[in-house]
Amino acid sequence: MAHNPPPNEILTTDQMYLADDLAIKSGLDSFNLMQTAGLSVIRVLRKKWSRRRVLVLCGPGNNGGDGFIVASGLKNIGWPVKLGLLGDKVDLDNDALRASKLWKGEIQNLSIELLDNADLIVDALFGAGLNREVSGLARQVIETINKKRIKCISVDIPSGINGDSGQIQGCAINANTTVTFFRKKPGHLMLPGRSKVGDLKVVNIGIPNSVLGSIDVSINENNPGLFSDKFYFAGVDDHKYSRGHAIISGGDIMPGAAFLASMAARRVGAGLVSIVANMVSKAIYLSSNPGTMFIGLNKTIGFDMVVSEPRCTAFLIGPGNGLTSDIKSRTISSLRSRKSVVLDADALTLFKDNPSSLFKRINGPVVLTPHKGEFLRLFDVTGNKIHDTRSASKKSGAVVVFKGGDTIIAAPDGRVAINVNSPPTLATAGSGDVLSGLITGLLATGMPAYEAACAGNWIHGEAASHYGHGLIAEDIIDGIPRVLRSLY
Numbered sequence: 001m002a003h004n005p006p007p008n009e010i011l012t013t014d015q016m017y018l019a020d021d022l023a024i025k026s027g028l029d030s031f032n033l034m035q036t037a038g039l040s041v042i043r044v045l046r047k048k049w050s051r052r053r054v055l056v057l058c059g060p061g062n063n064g065g066d067g068f069i070v071a072s073g074l075k076n077i078g079w080p081v082k083l084g085l086l087g088d089k090v091d092l093d094n095d096a097l098r099a100s101k102l103w104k105g106e107i108q109n110l111s112i113e114l115l116d117n118a119d120l121i122v123d124a125l126f127g128a129g130l131n132r133e134v135s136g137l138a139r140q141v142i143e144t145i146n147k148k149r150i151k152c153i154s155v156d157i158p159s160g161i162n163g164d165s166g167q168i169q170g171c172a173i174n175a176n177t178t179v180t181f182f183r184k185k186p187g188h189l190m191l192p193g194r195s196k197v198g199d200l201k202v203v204n205i206g207i208p209n210s211v212l213g214s215i216d217v218s219i220n221e222n223n224p225g226l227f228s229d230k231f232y233f234a235g236v237d238d239h240k241y242s243r244g245h246a247i248i249s250g251g252d253i254m255p256g257a258a259f260l261a262s263m264a265a266r267r268v269g270a271g272l273v274s275i276v277a278n279m280v281s282k283a284i285y286l287s288s289n290p291g292t293m294f295i296g297l298n299k300t301i302g303f304d305m306v307v308s309e310p311r312c313t314a315f316l317i318g319p320g321n322g323l324t325s326d327i328k329s330r331t332i333s334s335l336r337s338r339k340s341v342v343l344d345a346d347a348l349t350l351f352k353d354n355p356s357s358l359f360k361r362i363n364g365p366v367v368l369t370p371h372k373g374e375f376l377r378l379f380d381v382t383g384n385k386i387h388d389t390r391s392a393s394k395k396s397g398a399v400v401v402f403k404g405g406d407t408i409i410a411a412p413d414g415r416v417a418i419n420v421n422s423p424p425t426l427a428t429a430g431s432g433d434v435l436s437g438l439i440t441g442l443l444a445t446g447m448p449a450y451e452a453a454c455a456g457n458w459i460h461g462e463a464a465s466h467y468g469h470g471l472i473a474e475d476i477i478d479g480i481p482r483v484l485r486s487l488y
Helices: 013-025 030-048 062-076 094-100 136-148 209-214 255-268 279-285 303-308 325-336 355-359 372-378 385-396 431-444 449-467 473-487
Strands: 008-010 054-058 081-085 107-109 120-124 151-155 177-181 199-203 219-221 245-249 272-278 293-297 314-317 340-343 366-368 399-402 408-410 416-418
Touching (some): 013 030, 013 209, 030 062, 030 094, 030 177, 062 094, 062 151, 245 255, 245 325, 245 431, 255 272, 255 279, 255 431, 293 303, 314 325, 340 431, 355 372, 355 385, 366 385, 366 449, 385 416, 399 449, 431 449, 431 473, 449 473
Parallel strands (some): 054 120, 151 177, 219 416, 245 314, 272 293
Antiparallel strands (some): 399 408, 408 416
């Protein structure tokens, strides 16, 4: 097996404060950590830009203290530096005050005029803990920086982004580069904040990894480290039935969705894949993809009979199925089996008027894959996508994949993965059907629901990223083997 990276822990702002505190209690000096952070910003800055006129914008907290370190360090090596402070120096305290004393130049009041002739901004106004709207002078300065498109490097996170949700608090700086410390925060990865971060650098400032043992970390950036030990690769003694049999529910009007999902399930490892649809659609489903089997439903053969077959290990209901009572019955039947089930599209919308009637039937390994519209039909939202997805998973009892450019995967036990490798080219018809097929195929092999959802999303994004522009859903399927080879 190829070496896979460990899970990438994501820390909330409170968890990052705790990590700092634990590091200090272990014997590290807080001011030395601040100095190391500031010097790290300088190293990143100098790798990207040559000597030029720099304006360092400092806020009143520790983020501003980092800015004072950056300003002092750049001035000491001969760079032309100006510094603007939001607020009054008398309001600085502790390490930020100590850092300000290292700056030997003039501390100017923050103003729009300070931006004149600045070639590069060091943004140290607000850190990841910002939880209020940016207003007044600070907002005017940020908006002017963005309007003038002045190059900018942000300390910790671009000012104006909520570090826990990625939401923009009124306005936020468009950074070219962001330097953060120890671990990423949700706001670095969640939209719309992620669009402001630019090139993200995570630097080590001396906080030991051992502090994570005292922090209840439940959010990770999705990568193979989350699922590789559960991934199924066929052995020499395997046969098609030992690799699982995935059942894809097919509709009578939109058969393409089932075709795409079934091909994805086959590509990712399911030993057998069958499309189950009404017998009237037999000719359509037998017209292509000869490796996919067809099971026709009629008065003699019902969906319950398919579900009861012991060798059928996973079911996908919803894509292209239609909003009919028949599809609702298939959904309920598959859930009753307590086998692995993926519900997408129509299978979710069918329960929009009474979501609890769906949730009460979830007692096995189930994955729900709603896009935003489908999510809103079933669950409450607060604007924090991580919180909302985690709450939805707990409420429904299923693993929930809240799809989008910042897909969130949440398990009922509180685990959360943020998937960020999906390119914009995935905004194409059928890509969601491929994703649901991937997850179903992985479930069919015996993979646990959360790991299957993480793996399916990661493979989906990687396959699309390798292809590039011009991507259509079928191309994702063709790219799956290349991604699997990288895992093996």
